[in-house]
Amino acid sequence: MTSEAVNTAAGGSTATGTGTDTIVDAGTRGVGADVGRPDGVPKVQGRFAFSSDLWADDFLWGHTLRSPHASALIRGIDIGPAVAMAGVYAVLLADDVPGCLTYGLEHGDQPALADGQVRYVGEPVALVAADHPDIARRAAEAIVVDYEVSEPVTDAEAAPTAAPIHPDGNVFREIAIRHGDLDVAGEVVVEGVYEVGMQDQAFMGPESGMALPDEDGSVELFVSTQWLHVDREQIAACLGIDEEKVRLTLAGVGGAFGAREDLSLQVHLCLLALHTGKPVKMVYSRDESFLGHVHRHPAKMWYRHHADRNGHLVKVEARIVLDGGAYASTSSAVIANASCFAAGPYKVPAAHITGLAARTNNPPCGAMRGFGAVQTCFGHESQMDKLAAALNMDPVELRLLNAIGPGDRLVTGQLITGTFPTAEVIRQCAYAPEPEIPLSDDRRDLPGGSGRTTDAADTVRGTGFAVGFKNLMFSEGYDDYSSAACRVSDGVATITCACAEVGQGFVTLAQQIARTELGVDEVILAPAQTATIGSAGSSSASRQTWMSGGAVQAACREVRAQILADVAAEWGVSPDGLVLRDGLVVSLDGQQEALLAQVTAGTGYEADVEYHHAPTEALDENGQGNAHVSFACAAHRATVDVDPDLGLVRVRDITTAQDVGRILNPTQAVGQIEGGIAQGLGLALMEEIVLDDGIVRNASFTDYVIPTTLDMPDVTIAAFVEEPEPGAPYGAKGIGEPPTISSSAAIAAAVRAATGQALPRIPIRPADIALG
Amino acid sequence: MSDVVVARSLDEARGALADHPDATVLAGGTDLMVEINRGLRRPSHVVGVAQVPELRLWSVADDRVTVGGGVTYTEMMTTPLADAAPALAQAARTVGSPPIRNAGTLGGNLGTASPAGDTLPVLAALNAQIVVVGPDGERRMALDDFVVGVKRTSLRPGELIVRAEMDRPTGRQEFLKIGPRNAMVISMAGLALVADHDARAVRCALGAVAAGIPRARDAEAWVAERIDWDNGAGVDDAVAAEFGQRVAAASAPIDDHRSTAAYRRHAIAVLATRALKRAFAQGGSSDA
């Protein structure tokens, strides 16, 4: 992006919302400032310790034996050959799990180790601890498992009527949204069936961690995760010990994007450590990582849109089927999101949307950036383009005509009470100047890139547009609060919060918030752990800036109030006349000041708070209810060059505008937007887990390809649309997910515009264009 | 664990291989280490050849280019070698990323003998002779006799790939490769085409569309008669299209997780058509 765009954006519109906090000026390092990440330099210099770098004296290596079958009964397991190997300390099976065998984020249906049956390729069957990673791996290979293989269920649409894969049945959730007068019909009707492949989060740091046992039967776990406390709850249940006896500390996280919300090796590490009495470390290989975490749900979507002759949406009908894979994970929440947002950010008077998340013998699917909204955005935006064509209308005008905003209702009946500047986001993005991108002479800039396949004359250009939205925070009555503690002593603030830093930049923001609230410069962020602080909730759902940011802000404000009350009492003035600024306590009349370091010398002030968002409700049997806290939208305009004969695509530019509420750190905002677009581009054009009877055919970065620098285009941020969100700390909305939601759909639309083809499926493969 | 010898000369390498004919040769390690790290190979003896000066030699004569087994992709992309074997340089540029190109070698690409090995179609189109040495002395063979199947070579125990000797025809050379993204990809389909004006021949070989590296000999012979060798006029569109179809007939692709047979065959036809037109285009061709 151009520096001009950054500057415009950073110095952009001012807060006009009501009921929001005003931003306190804390010099150049507080909220709103372009503060660098504390972990940025160590990361680029290779000095940052990731969870795979953990070390302890005399530790063992753990390894997991996984099922090679998508569906099989286990007739017997012979661990003898593994146990007999020198250097092997433990071989554990399902029977060795002392507590509850199963775990799960929403439904505890997933066994920590397979119990008589395997339901997907990669399901953990046995664990080994040995004094060398190769020995652990070979010992696992030496275990003999007698499988009785059966035909896997791999089609989500057929799963509900197939024989149950699991005692809980093959339906994770069915949902129906019935809104408005369902008997109405539009003058113009368009219909389509769309598909989205299975995307992987493809984080760089594979699953890893280390567990250290204690003599009292407790265990300490250092691990990369998205939510320490929910891990602890599930681990303790599986181990059959009190939660206090399981202490988690966040180890350096190499990316997450949803893939670390479910447990992977957490229970396994603790089991092995408690069993052997030694520290145990595990690091998944890249291949294993592809089997060791959930993926984005593949989707099949049928849509029928009704509009009047002028383009006003009259009714949206949709059927969404998600393949949840073998275990529940977050499927029930993902299908709710997919269904709730299936009509897009538009005013839709009537809607009939049904959603199904089904159990199959494919790899489990769960959380990934965008969480259900990505799939349906591809559906509703494809439909809006189709509708525009049927109406002979400009696709951007059609969207503007129907754009939702405050005072409107979603298809769930929920009234939008916060900010939701959909029309402004559409305008800012769609009407931004078209980038001037001449066709290059350098083949590396053309489709096919370094493969030299394509000359400028072989290409056609196309532009596509899409807009999408989703909820911030958890929904349907879930109270995903966050906790934070603040302590000020000797003028230095220490913040404690269990928020998992997964790359999103909370470590920067927490310090910025404390500086702004306390007028200090030096802020120490204590390690994220479970021993001394409550849950921060998950680093997902675009929620941590709001929720943990809110908790930090509230804790700092409480400490500030304590300090000002004491100083006011001493000075015999009202605390209302005092502020914290530049390391001083200052009276607003300028008469008195004191060094904060002196005021807080020795004793120290502290506060420990829980921060809750406004409550939400469950959806009723018609899918109606105030289920969501807040919403954010983004729009993308993609410009692509396509080589239609070979089906190769080169994305040349993505222009975007996003509803951000308020920007708290411009560089971090840009980082989220560029990274999210890269992930959206990957889904549009190349990223897909290829399955064959439940077997992952491309579990490596050789064959699961993600965009390189020659694939990622320039990103032009036309605008951060800043309309502060009432109730949100500083008015800021989460910004992590919207960049991924509509970028895929915009790229697909651009390829359609270039080729004139229907292309109802993403990722769009070369053959889909060349032979389509 | 493996027993590793780092050879500093060709004699040392030959000696080490004579001691352990079952030893695995390690050059840049960009294939071998991946396999070892994934537990697919556990060699008991390894002979490292990255520091054998004789393998790093290359030379250019009027009608011949010789490239040592230890020459890296980065070196193949650098003039004057790149000017003498342009298709080799173009293929080298498509390999992996800069770190891979700094380490990976021609000998390693031959040793791996993957149908997707990017230098192999170039070697085939340039009539390369592969020169190997072993306990029984030196052997030389055409690429067809060296690559005998998917990741299978006719190398005998204790043999080392020393160099490849290839033609240096007067005429343009083209290498084109398709992958699922714009860089750092395993080939879904690749093609090398060279024009030899002295011999009045076109030579074309294919990657990633058969178990070996097929030459499209029928198509080569067919098109040679339809080229205006004397006046240097460009190739007729219809001829180029027909050539593409005929080249595609030489492929024997499969469906796999990377693509489909139908797409690969189609893509070869398009690549062959484009390569031929570029090779005989009037005026300069863009050489990025």
Ligand SMILES: Cc1cc2nc3c(=O)[nH]c(=O)nc-3n(C[C@H](O)[C@H](O)[C@H](O)COP(=O)(O)OP(=O)(O)OC[C@H]3O[C@@H](n4cnc5c(N)ncnc54)[C@H](O)[C@@H]3O)c2cc1C
């Ligand atoms: C990220 C990545 C990207 C890649 N991209 C590409 C690509 O785009 N195109 C492509 O073609 N390849 C690619 N490769 C594969 C690899 O880089 C090439 O095949 C390379 O040429 C291997 O050379 P090396 O020197 O690293 O071989 P090594 O890994 O050292 O050896 C490979 C094999 O050849 C044998 N061998 C090596 N030298 C000799 C010799 N002198 N005599 C006898 N046997 C020998 C070895 O025993 C081994 O079996 C990629 C690899 C990676 C890791």
